[in-house]
Amino acid sequence: MSRIAVQEERCKGCLLCTTVCPVQIIQQSERINQNGYKVAEVPAASMDKCTGCTSCATICPDVAITVWRSKKPKKAA
Amino acid sequence: MTTKAKAVAPKVAANTASETEELVFDRPESMVDRATHYCPGCHHGIAHRLVAELLDEMDLTKKTIAVSSIGCSVFLYNYIDVDTVEAPHGRAPAVATGVKRARGDKFVFTYQGDGDLASIGMAEIMHAANRGERLTVVFVNNTVYGMTGGQMAPTTLIGQKTTTCPGGRCKDREGSPIRMSEIIAQLGGVVFAARGSLDSVKNIRQAKKYLKKAFEVQEQGLGFSFVELLSGCPTNWRMTPLAANKRITEEMIPYFPLGVYRDSTADGTCGSLVAPAEGGK
Numbered sequence A: 001m002s003r004i005a006v007q008e009e010r011c012k013g014c015l016l017c018t019t020v021c022p023v024q025i026i027q028q029s030e031r032i033n034q035n036g037y038k039v040a041e042v043p044a045a046s047m048d049k050c051t052g053c054t055s056c057a058t059i060c061p062d063v064a065i066t067v068w069r070s071k072k073p074k075k076a077a
Numbered sequence B: 001m002t003t004k005a006k007a008v009a010p011k012v013a014a015n016t017a018s019e020t021e022e023l024v025f026d027r028p029e030s031m032v033d034r035a036t037h038y039c040p041g042c043h044h045g046i047a048h049r050l051v052a053e054l055l056d057e058m059d060l061t062k063k064t065i066a067v068s069s070i071g072c073s074v075f076l077y078n079y080i081d082v083d084t085v086e087a088p089h090g091r092a093p094a095v096a097t098g099v100k101r102a103r104g105d106k107f108v109f110t111y112q113g114d115g116d117l118a119s120i121g122m123a124e125i126m127h128a129a130n131r132g133e134r135l136t137v138v139f140v141n142n143t144v145y146g147m148t149g150g151q152m153a154p155t156t157l158i159g160q161k162t163t164t165c166p167g168g169r170c171k172d173r174e175g176s177p178i179r180m181s182e183i184i185a186q187l188g189g190v191v192f193a194a195r196g197s198l199d200s201v202k203n204i205r206q207a208k209k210y211l212k213k214a215f216e217v218q219e220q221g222l223g224f225s226f227v228e229l230l231s232g233c234p235t236n237w238r239m240t241p242l243a244a245n246k247r248i249t250e251e252m253i254p255y256f257p258l259g260v261y262r263d264s265t266a267d268g269t270c271g272s273l274v275a276p277a278e279g280g281k
Helices: A016-020 A044-049 A055-059 B002-011 B044-057 B072-079 B092-102 B114-120 B122-131 B180-185 B201-219 B241-255
Strands: A003-006 A027-032 A038-041 A065-070 B021-025 B064-068 B083-086 B107-113 B136-141 B190-197 B224-230 B259-263
Touching (some): A003 A038, A016 A055, A016 B241, A055 A065, A055 B201, B044 B072, B044 B107, B044 B136, B044 B201, B064 B072, B064 B092, B072 B083, B083 B092, B092 B107, B092 B122, B107 B201, B114 B122, B114 B136, B114 B180, B122 B136, B136 B180, B136 B201, B180 B224, B180 B259, B190 B201, B190 B241, B224 B241
Parallel strands (some): B064 B083, B064 B107, B107 B136, B190 B224
Antiparallel strands (some): A003 A065, A027 A038, A065 B021
16 A cells, blocks of 8 residues: 655654645654644545645655555456 | 644655655755755755765766855855765856866855856856856856845846846846846857756756756766756745745746757767867876
């Protein structure tokens, strides 16, 4: 499954990632990190929509997002 | 509560690519895992990352000497894990000239803001470019003096309000914003000059291509390469990061058109233009 992880202690809550997500699953959470920023998150329920396109990570000014992309299934089920 | 716990769960498995998934985006190796001092939404972080990614990809980290400027990017050495010389305000191209001439085998780039490069450092950048020093200049243009509190810079747009032009920049009084890429592209020793932007994913990817080309120009010893990156300063523009990105798209890019302004690599004439930086060694 494609997914992202937000390194919450690095996130500054600028929300640029929320504007570029093609499936619009990134949002501002209610959690506040050590620096006082409300961090970005993907609710666990929407994570399966993630396409692993890396747009959010590309625009993140704080390199706070890591992206994994699911490998294409080689064997037919 | 369960949602919360699940949302944090992927962090536990961080950095482990399994059989079903592959790691496609992570912090570049040469970028130190440390919180930056930049404001939320500041594009310096993106510019740093692009440079660090290219240093990794082109295997230049070990042989790089960076020359950082005065401005917000003064702490470049805290974030990119390469040897760095801190130049006096605006003098990064002059310092880099010395570094490159003394150590012609090293990869040397300067990282400068618009207050640094286009104002106090105008003489140094013009002459370094004209001499065709084998340097790469990364020029971050956010139309304002960021570190000192948002004063007017040479690149401040007409009508833009800053602390030193509170009524908005007036063409009759302060002149027009300087388009550095166009000016630099005219000079004799320049092999590559381009302007990119950091406001959207598409533009960021294009900007990385420009930077890569500029780095290659230096690696091939062709001459001077210059990349301007339009970036945002939400704090001094008194905007949210989202509004700042919109401003780049709607106001900055029309005045500072993106694209390549000089590329002498293809036609092969650049060899005769450059100063003998390594030849004199």
